[in-house]
Amino acid sequence: MDYLADLFVRHRNAVGWMLLAVTAVAAAGYLAPGNGYHPLERYEQRLEEDPPTTTERVQSRFNLASSDAFLIVEADDLFTPEAIAAVRRTVAEVESLEFVGSVFWIDRVPILNVFGIADPLVPPNDASPEAFRQAEERLRAHPLAGQLISDDGRSLLMPIVYDWLRMDSARTATETLLATAREAAGDNLAAVRLTGRAPLFADQQSAFDRNQIVFQAIGYTLALILSALMFRGVAAVLVVAGAPCLGVFWTLGIVKLLGVPANPLAEVVMPVMLAMIGLTDGVHLLVQVRRRRAEGDTPVEAARDAISRVGLACWLTSLTTAIGFGSLLLAESDYVQDFGRICMIGVFIAFLAVVTFIPWVSSTWVGRYIDRGHDRDVIGRGVEGLRGMIGLMMRRRYAVSAVSIALTVGLGLLSLRLTPDNRMKTAMPASSQSYKALEYADEHFGGVEFFRAEIHWPETMASDDPQVLAAVRDVERLIEKESLLSRPLSIRSMLASFPGDPDDLPTQATFLSLMPRELRAFFHDEGERRAIVSVRMQDRGIAAYTPVFNRLEAGFAEMQPAYPGFEFRLEGQPVLISRDLYQIVSDLRASLGAASAIILVVLGFVYRSIRIGLLSVVPNLFPLVFTAGLLLWTGSPLDMSSVCAFVVCLGIAVDDTIHFLSRFKQELEVDGDIEAAIRRAFVGVGSALVMTTVILCAGFGSMLWSELPGHRAFAAMACSTIAAAVIGDLIALPALLTCFHPKQSSQTSGTRGR
Structure with missing residues (x-):
């Protein structure tokens, strides 16, 4: 030197x-x-260059994992004319925001029956209290609507999709949306919360x-x-x-x-x-x-x-x-x-x-x-x-x-x-209202983080073959054994709303053509020869779920001899994180x-x-x-x-x-x-x-x-x-x-x- x-x-x-x-x-x-x-934006998903098609927009309502935010409304007695009117008013005000693409809630769940004709799942505001009580029973039994109602029946989960091209920033959108929803809800709802990937970000x-x-x-x-x-x-x-x-x-x-x-x-x-x-x-x-x-x-x-x-x-x-x-x-x-x-x-x-x-x-x-x-x-x-x-x-x-x-x-x-390990909590400030809402969703809805089990059937098999539904049923049974997982949703769950024995798979398969096309296409894609089971998980850390994923994949391997030509696999962001953990x-x-x-x-x-x-x-x-x-x-x-x-x-x-x-x-x-x-x-x-x-x-x-x-x-x-x-x-x-x-x-x- x-x-x-x-x-x-x-x-x-x-x-x-x-x-x-x-x-x-x-x-x-x-x-x-x-x-x-x-x-932080470098590690977030990029916006798609091409706008989604109409079919993709409709299907996104059923893919809860693709939602940008989740609005959670809570009431002491939710299924009353006053509370539901407040929810309708809240949804209308939120959808009027320029950057909100859509809000999906129980009133927009498609009707599932043989004829496609029935009373609305949610009664009009001027219906009797008894009508709302009956509606609550129907909604909680409905495979898709039940996903949007809390275990105690006091809260609703409403997935929201943003129009990102009309948004200035996620921070401004979160503040505006939450303020708008709370003002519209007034005193008729006990609490209004917002969580999801955009508010958390x-x-x-x-x-x-x-x-x-x-x-x-x-x-x-x-x-x-x-x-x-x-x-x-x-x-x-x-x-x-x-x-x-x-x-x-x-x-x-x-x-x-x-x-x-x-x-x-x-x-x-x-x-x-x-x-x-x-x-x-x-x-x-x-x-x-x-x-x-x-x-x-x-x-x-x-x-x-x-x-x-x-x-x-x-x-x-x-x-x-x-x-x-x-x-x-x-x-x-x-x-x-x-x-x-x-x-x-x-x-x-x-x-x-x-x-x-x-x-x-x-x-x-x-x-x-x-x-x-x-x-x-x-x-x-x-x-x-x-x-x-x-x-x-x-x-x-x-x-x-x-x-x-x-x-x-x-x-x-x-x-x-x-x-x-990898857990959302370790990346969030203690004062985060969106994370507190996530904890509430974990406790009352089983979480708002999703992964899916995919079942691919062979080319030589018809899409309405009962064996496809049998494979979906066996995958659901594996999932139901895991205490950390909740609310699996599949094409078989939807078909269970139709008349007959849910375990009579040949009969259930005949109802596939009667389901709303966009709903059927998401859970049962004939072109891709794929059926999916959507599963919820909580923010407990990927280390807690990695053994769960391993057991599911081991179960898939044991099922394989019974379903020659089928392919079973797990997909979704949590699964990818687990593999990279x-x-x-x-x-x-x-x-x-x-x-x-x-x-x-x-x-x-x-x-x-x-x-x-x-x-x-x-x-x-x-x-x-x-x-x-x-x-x-x-x-x-x-x-x-x-x-x-x-x-x-x-x-x-x-x-x-x-x-x-x-x-x-x-x-x-x-x-x-x-x-x-x-x-x-x-x-x-x-x-x-x-x-x-x-x-x-x-x-x-x-x-x-x-x-x-x-x-x-x-x-x-x-x-x-x-x-x-x-x-x-x-x-x-x-x-x-x-x-x-x-x-x-x-x-x-x-x-x-x-």
């Missing part, structure tokens, strides 16, 4: 102009971003936007306050805080300008994370600058010395952190890949900002004041007082090393018991394995010692397995946020190790005495490591108050890892180096002053 340090001294003015130019480019990204999508988006601003401000403020308490000098605080803020400004501006795909986790976490990581490198640089200034160096000499002595360590920490994020590109999930890509870019940009801004500012007139407060360094004096502890630790080096290795291995084995664990193992191997090689190459690379495994792995053990102890599952957090944790853990090893190698060159070099390295970088640990925990810890559970989990994992990392690097690493570092063959005298 001496060459780069000399280059910096010779071209300081060019560095200043470079800082200004990059800042201008980043500012252009804020003014003219290359990608106008909200970060709107609540998540609102919380995301609030957190993006609030917690960045809190994190930066805490970091600034802690920096002031630690450095005790205005110039030092402004310089060390300004560098990471500049790095965040550059990163967000440049990625916006380039149109790099945004990511909801990265948009909130990345600015705080880059600020904290940049701050760690900044603290190490500034501690060295202040130390040299206090010893009498000029501002330029102090800046040059900081680049020379700390620059390589800062580069290695950024490189290894970027490798960790880059390893996420091996994941199958677009969400994880996007997080890794944008954070990897951000790490390099933040590194460039820190290693240019701090030395450049320190070499100007500001550098004359940067060492003020150095004599009041509380943490530095505290680390000096720990010399006795480092001596005791090295005397007990074999015991400390053995305990460190045993703890790491033991926690690593425990971490293998972590299980992945354990890919999360594979992604985590692949990412951490690849990152660890590359980092091990890099450290071995830079320090010219494979042994040092191997010795760094324990202090780097210990924080990760400690955090994994904490997840296991609290009963927290692995999810997308956890996978991303583990890689961030690896980068943070390696950072402290690199700074300690770099200082140790420099001190070892002085006299070749390993124990003396460890003591000097401990004092030399110990204060900076403790400072960065406190600042990082404060910065990430601010997100523990986030509304979004995923952000809180990420913050908790980061704080746990950071705290464990400083223990590993200041206790385990010195003991391991004392035990296993090769002895110097000859002592060399130092050529540098400290």
